[in-house]
Every structure is written in structure tokens, then in C-alpha cells.
Amino acid sequence: MQITLKDIARMADVAESTVSRALNDKPGVGRETKLKILKIAKENNYRPNQLARGLAAKKTNMIAVILAEMDSPGNIEIVKSIEKAADEKGYQIILCNTNNQEDKEESYLSLLESNQVDGAIFIGGKLVGSHLLRASFSQDNRIVLVNRLAEENFFTSVLTDYSQGIYQAVEHLVEENFKKIALVCGSRDDLIEEEKISGYKNALRDSGLDLNQELIFSTANDRQAGYNVFLEIIEGDVIPDAFISTRELTTIGLVEAIKMGGYFIPDDFAVVGYGDNILTSVIDPPLTVLSEPVEELGKSSLEFLLKLINDNLDSQQIKVLTPELIIRESSISKYN
Amino acid sequence: MQITLKDIARMADVAESTVSRALNDKPGVGRETKLKILKIAKENNYRPNQLARGLAAKKTNMIAVILAEMDSPGNIEIVKSIEKAADEKGYQIILCNTNNQEDKEESYLSLLESNQVDGAIFIGGKLVGSHLLRASFSQDNRIVLVNRLAEENFFTSVLTDYSQGIYQAVEHLVEENFKKIALVCGSRDDLIEEEKISGYKNALRDSGLDLNQELIFSTANDRQAGYNVFLEIIEGDVIPDAFISTRELTTIGLVEAIKMGGYFIPDDFAVVGYGDNILTSVIDPPLTVLSEPVEELGKSSLEFLLKLINDNLDSQQIKVLTPELIIRESSISKYN
DNA sequence: GCAATTTACGCAAGCGCTTGCGAAAACTTG
DNA sequence: CAAGTTTTCGCAAGCGCTTGCGTAAATTGC
Numbered sequence: 021m022q023i024t025l026k027d028i029a030r031m032a033d034v035a036e037s038t039v040s041r042a043l044n045d046k047p048g049v050g051r052e053t054k055l056k057i058l059k060i061a062k063e064n065n066y067r068p069n070q071l072a073r074g075l076a077a078k079k080t081n082m083i084a085v086i087l088a089e090m091d092s093p094g095n096i097e098i099v100k101s102i103e104k105a106a107d108e109k110g111y112q113i114i115l116c117n118t119n120n121q122e123d124k125e126e127s128y129l130s131l132l133e134s135n136q137v138d139g140a141i142f143i144g145g146k147l148v149g150s151h152l153l154r155a156s157f158s159q160d161n162r163i164v165l166v167n168r169l170a171e172e173n174f175f176t177s178v179l180t181d182y183s184q185g186i187y188q189a190v191e192h193l194v195e196e197n198f199k200k201i202a203l204v205c206g207s208r209d210d211l212i213e214e215e216k217i218s219g220y221k222n223a224l225r226d227s228g229l230d231l232n233q234e235l236i237f238s239t240a241n242d243r244q245a246g247y248n249v250f251l252e253i254i255e256g257d258v259i260p261d262a263f264i265s266t267r268e269l270t271t272i273g274l275v276e277a278i279k280m281g282g283y284f285i286p287d288d289f290a291v292v293g294y295g296d297n298i299l300t301s302v303i304d305p306p307l308t309v310l311s312e313p314v315e316e317l318g319k320s321s322l323e324f325l326l327k328l329i330n331d332n333l334d335s336q337q338i339k340v341l342t343p344e345l346i347i348r349e350s351s352i353s354k355y356n
Numbered sequence: 357m358q359i360t361l362k363d364i365a366r367m368a369d370v371a372e373s374t375v376s377r378a379l380n381d382k383p384g385v386g387r388e389t390k391l392k393i394l395k396i397a398k399e400n401n402y403r404p405n406q407l408a409r410g411l412a413a414k415k416t417n418m419i420a421v422i423l424a425e426m427d428s429p430g431n432i433e434i435v436k437s438i439e440k441a442a443d444e445k446g447y448q449i450i451l452c453n454t455n456n457q458e459d460k461e462e463s464y465l466s467l468l469e470s471n472q473v474d475g476a477i478f479i480g481g482k483l484v485g486s487h488l489l490r491a492s493f494s495q496d497n498r499i500v501l502v503n504r505l506a507e508e509n510f511f512t513s514v515l516t517d518y519s520q521g522i523y524q525a526v527e528h529l530v531e532e533n534f535k536k537i538a539l540v541c542g543s544r545d546d547l548i549e550e551e552k553i554s555g556y557k558n559a560l561r562d563s564g565l566d567l568n569q570e571l572i573f574s575t576a577n578d579r580q581a582g583y584n585v586f587l588e589i590i591e592g593d594v595i596p597d598a599f600i601s602t603r604e605l606t607t608i609g610l611v612e613a614i615k616m617g618g619y620f621i622p623d624d625f626a627v628v629g630y631g632d633n634i635l636t637s638v639i640d641p642p643l644t645v646l647s648e649p650v651e652e653l654g655k656s657s658l659e660f661l662l663k664l665i666n667d668n669l670d671s672q673q674i675k676v677l678t679p680e681l682i683i684r685e686s687s688i689s690k691y692n
Numbered sequence: 693g694c695a696a697t698t699t700a701c702g703c704a705a706g707c708g709c710t711t712g713c714g715a716a717a718a719c720t721t722g
Numbered sequence: 723c724a725a726g727t728t729t730t731c732g733c734a735a736g737c738g739c740t741t742g743c744g745t746a747a748a749t750t751g752c
Contacts (some may be wrong), residue, residue, distance in 0.1 A: 036701065099426070112464075114450035115453075295720095383729090388732055404709075409709055
């Protein structure tokens with residue numbers, strides 16, 4: 021049997037309440053007694069039952085990080101950053117992977133609703149809406165969204181400015197003399213994808229290039245999808261000379277397909293990928309990428325969340341971070 | 357305020373105990389009443405407080421998965437497999453990343469000790485021993501180790517047979533006519549690394565090759581370490597013609613260093629890497645790898661754990677799985 | 693050295709749930 | 723239809739902790 025508060029109290033010959041206060045560093049317990057209690061607790065390797073503690077105090081010091089996809093190196097970096105920040109503040113994170121399944125998202129949300137965690141951070145994923153919304157008003161929305169646009173400005177969010185990022189990418193490609201720039205993004209019912217498209221359109225306009233709807237593609241974020249989209253593209257009516265591929269895994273597949281087709285990067289097709297990670301840097305040729313401020317995304321999201329939790333803020337806040345364009349071989353025109 | 361069991365009981369005009377039994381599908385509640393209770397609970401979107409439930413029932417249906425490194429794609433795959441299996445059994449996992457820090461490992465162990473989780477699976481990482489051991493006898497060791505060798509056969513474990521894997525790799529390289537095969541592994545105070553070395557030695561012996569201690573290298577598992585080890589190697593006395601690199605990230609760095617040095621794979625150096633994942637397949641040239649049975653590792657570890665938890669088994673079990681050699685360009689001799 | 697403060701501690705209720713046990717109600721059976 | 727059996731349900735204790743409140747002890751001030 022586990023050793024409990026009561027046991028410690030008996031050993032120290034004080035009341036349970038005193039032990040509790042001593043252990044939690046709360047006022048109202050004398051220096052002597054406190055030391056004695058701490059000593060006994062340590063000697064007996066006492067571990068408070070966090071369930072009981074959470075139940076009584078209505079606070080668990082755990083937060084849920086709900087991840088749409090674990091395969092994405094960028095997301096993993098965000099998680100690591102959150103974890104680091106949480107650790108410093110005395111919070112533990114519990115990581116939940118939804119694999120882009122909406123029902124799992126809902127089921128993980130019940131961690132919040134059933135008080136197992138003090139708050140939740142959602143990383144990526146589509147906005148499904150209904151259940152999130154519901155949760156948000158049933159609870160006092162201790163929820164932060166990372167890289168996910170909500171329909172209403174309902175949730176505190178930390179966002180990467182994809183629009184701005186894509187804009188930069190187009191600009192860069194135009195400077196390198198590419199003229200037919202294709203955009204490969206995710207599902208169009210995802211608001212964040214519309215953001216990308218809007219940046220793309222703006223940049224084309226400002227560069228005096230024509231917009232061709234046929235050069236905008238939507239795919240899933242996996243390797244095969246990236247591969248397939250290229251096959252589709254080269255059989256299409258209008259062949260691009262450059263790609264902006266905005267999702268990590270898709271980009272990998274796309275590059276493979278290009279090479280497999282006997283084409284060269286950047287000679288035949290320039291490529292701008294997404295995410296400054298080991299994948300995009302290892303692939304041949306090294307990819308020019310839009311680099312997400314992963315560290316900052318994680319840190320800020322945690323800070324926001326703690327503010328929501330502790331200060332009981334109910335006003336929502338939004339922070340927008342700009343990605344950085346990291347230029348490598350894959351987008352440098354040979355004929356420049 | 358959250359709606360509670362008591363509320364439901366009042367609304368249904370029955371006792372709390374009846375509601376509890378109805379909700380948990382336990383016998384002793386009439387069909388009529390049960391239906392009524394379920395209906396009311398659903399209508400009110402009732403969510404049991406899992407803390408209270410865990411406290412009372414001494415069971416949380418959550419298990420901790422404690423991960424030594426999140427950067428490793430292989431580990432991520434194992435986690436996903438565990439998660440899938442857990443989901444089917446009605447368990448939720450909470451993922452804890454230690455970043456190879458022993459103290460974090462200990463702190464996460466307290467999730468177990470403080471009853472927040474019903475069991476824990478450790479993936480990878482060194483055996484530190486002391487605290488794990490301590491935990492194991494304080495609790496009735498509801499712990500499963502994946503790819504981690506314990507000093508005593510104390511814990512239920514699921515292991516990849518590295519020795520056997522490396523043996524295969526050497527054999528393959530020998531067939532391809534490589535004669536000076538270097539082994540790049542992790543820290544030698546890790547028992548599992550000794551396993552690798554033992555497989556390496558056996559294979560050399562059986563192939564009639566001389567063992568040269570200078571061809572065994574230990575490094576951290578990151579890209580830079582892999583890079584550095586190659587620099588070190590080519591300045592050494594004895595230059596290998598092939599590498600078996602047993603850790604994912606190290607392998608990437610090693611390959612980069614080889615290419616950066618102006619050498620060719622496999623012409624100048626053959627490479628056998630570790631882990632059949634996107635990284636090793638995307639790199640140029642595609643790497644021959646030892647492929648871990650990630651799916652199976654995850655699945656079995658969960659099964660073992662549930663057996664420990666539910667059947668209260670105290671006997672430890674060990675399952676050993678053999679990695680598969682996937683042959684790609686990086687180890688095919690041109691002169692064969 | 694005695695009243696007024698302050699500090700240290702214990703009491704007990706309560707967090708939301710589970711579960712053993714006993715009583716009432718609903719069924720059997722001959 | 724009475725006695726026995728089974729089913730349905732409520733009572734109450736308890737899981738291990740926190741916390742408001744009240745009182746006793748220690749401290750201060752003059």
C-alpha cells in the first residue's frame with residue numbers, strides 16, 4: 021500500500037492539514053514543524069496522490085497538448101518547446117495524438133472537461149468547430165490554438181502568418197525568374213489553407229503575374245499525396261516551373277516524384293518547401309523552406325494558456341508570428 | 357460549474373450509487389432505471405470527473421509512455437502503435453518526453469507512483485537503474501521496457517535483437533566484399549549498445565575478419581555527432597570501407613559528412629543505417645537499413661502491460677523481436 | 693506582567709466518485 | 723398464497739487530499 025498524507029501526519033504527530041500545508045509551502049506552519057514534516061516525508065519517499073490533490077484543489081498542474089499529426093517534425097519541435105516552458109512553470113504536459121481524427125480530438129477534450137488537466141493546447145488540425153465551441157462555453161475556455169484558425173475569434177491563438185510566408189516565397193521565386201508558380205496546400209475546407217492561398221494571390225498580383233487556378237492544388241499531408249500530385253500536375257494543361265509546397269510530408273513526396281520523373285531541381289522545377297527541419301535539409305537538393313518559428317510558437321502558446329488558467333482571463337488573444345524564408349539550392353535559378 | 361453524479365442522481369430521482377452503476381454498466385440496476393439515467397446523463401452532457409473516479413476506483417485507464425527521445429522517427433512509430441492498441445482496449449496514453457534526462461524520467465515515474473496512471477511503458481533510454489528499481493518494488497511493477505536492457509531481468513520487456521540485426525548487417529557487407537567494417541553505436545554504458553557490439557564481434561569472427569577495436573565508435577544520437585565521428589574516423593589510423601550506424605540521427609550526420617568530404621556512397625564507403633523511416637529512405641543514396649519491427653514492439657508492449665495491470669502478474673516476461681535488413685543502394689558494392 | 697496581536701496548529705467538511713452491505717420490492721415456486 | 727429467491731436500489735463509508743475557521747500558544751507592546 022502506498023504511503024499517504026495521513027501516515028505522515030501520524031508519524032510526525034501533527035494533523036493532516038499541517039502536513040498538507042508544510043508540503044505545499046503554505047503559510048501557517050512553524051519552521052520547526054515544517055522541517056520535521058519534510059524530513060519524514062522524504063525519508064518515507066512520500067508521493068502525494070495527484071488524483072486526490074487534483075480533486076480537492078481543482079487543479080492538476082497538467083496540461084494537454086493535442087496534436088493533429090505526430091509525423092510532422094515541426095509539430096514535434098513545437099511540442100518540445102511547450103514542454104520546456106511548462107517544465108519551468110511546474111506544469112507537466114500530456115501529449116495526445118489525434119491523427120487528424122476529429123472524434124479523437126473530442127475524446128481528448130474530455131480530459132479538460134473531466135478536470136484531468138488544467139488546460140489544453142491544440143496544435144494544427146482543421147477547425148471542426150462544433151465540439152470545440154461547445155467545450156469552450158461549457159468550460160471557461162482554457163484552450164489555446166496553435167496554427168489553427170477558428171471561425172469566430174473565440175479562442176486565444178498563436179498563429180504563423182502563412183499568408184505572409186507564402187507571399188515572401190512567391191516574391192523570391194519571381195526574383196529568381198520563375199513565372200509559373202504552383203501552390204500545393206492542404207484541404208481547402210481548412211481556413212488556414214485559405215490563408216496560404218490568399219498570400220499566394222496577393223503576391224502574384226503584386227508581381228504582375230497571372231493567377232491560374234489550375235496551379236493551386238490541395239492534398240493530404242503525406243508522402244504519397246505529394247508524389248501523386250506531381251503525377252497529376254505533369255499531365256495537366258499548364259505545367260509550372262516552380263512549386264511552393266506548404267506541408268512537410270507532401271513536400272517530400274513531391275520532390276521524390278520530380279526526381280523519379282527524371283526532372284531536376286531547380287533546373288526543371290524550383291521547389292520551396294515548408295519547415296526548417298532535418299527532412300527538408302537532408303533531401304537532395306537541400307530545400308529552400310519557409311521556416312516556422314517553432315520555438316516561439318510553443319513558448320507563447322504555453323504562456324497564453326497559463327494566463328488563461330491563472331488569471332482567469334476570459335478575453336481571447338491572438339499572436340501572429342512570421343515565418344522566415346531560408347534560401348537553399350532548390351529555388352536558385354541557374355539562369356540568373 | 358461542472359455537472360456531477362449527484363446532479364444526475366437528483367434529476368433521475370435515484371441514489372448516486374445507482375447512477376454510478378448505470379453509467380459503468382455494472383449489474384444491479386433495472387433496465388428501466390438504467391435507460392432513464394443514461395438518457396438524462398446524455399442530455400446534460402455529463403462527464404464523469406476522472407480524478408474522482410480514479411481516486412475511488414484506484415484505476416485511471418491511462419498509461420504513461422515515457423520516451424527517451426522524440427526526434428527519433430522509429431520511436432514515434434512505436435508510440436503510435438501503442439496508442440492504437442491502447443485505444444482499442446479503452447486506455448488512453450499520456451506521452452512523456454525525457455530528452456534522455458534521467459531526472460525527468462524519475463519525475464515522470466511519479467505519475468505511476470502517485471496513481472495518475474495505471475502503468476508505464478519506457479521506450480529506449482539508458483538503464484539508470486536505481487530509481488527504476490526502487491519504483492519497481494515500491495509499486496508492483498506495472499512497467500514495461502521497450503528496447504532497453506535492464507541489469508537484472510526484473511522488468512517485463514520487449515526488445516529488438518540488435519545483436520542479431522548487426523550480425524546480419526555485417527554478413528551482408530561481407531558478401532558485398534567490404535572488409536573493414538566500422539560500427540557506430542551509442543554510449544557504451546548502455547547495455548543495449550554492448551549487445552550491438554557483441555553481434556558485430558560474432559559476425560566478424562564467423563566471417564573470418566579481424567576485429568579492430570579502433571573501428572568501434574560511440575557517439576550521441578544526433579546529427580552533429582554523426583558528422584563529427586566521420587571527421588574523426590578519416591583522420592584515424594585505420595580507415596574503414598563500410599559503416600554500420602545504429603542510430604537514426606547519427607546516421608544522417610554521418611552520411612552528410614561523407615558526402616561533404618567529397619566521398620561517395622557506396623563507392624568509397626558503404627553505409628548500413630538504422631530504422632526504415634522517411635529519413636533514411638529520403639537521403640541520397642537511399643540507405644540500407646536494419647528495420648525495427650516498430651508496430652510489433654508497440655503492440656506487444658501494451659499487451660504485456662495490460663496483462664501486468666489486470667491479471668496482477670508479477671512474473672516478468674521478455675519478448676525479443678528480430679530486425680529485418682532492408683537492402684538499398686548504400687551498401688551494394690559496385691565491384692561485385 | 694497583562695491585554696492585544698500575531699502565529700501555529702487541529703477540526704471537520706468536502707472534492708466527485710465507487711462499492712459493500714442491507715432492506716425493500718419484484719419475482720418465483722409448490 | 724406464503725415462503726423462499728432474486729433483483730433493484732439506497733445508505734454510508736471511504737479514496738487521499740485541501741482549506742476555512744476556530745482555538746491555543748507564542749509574541750508583542752506598554
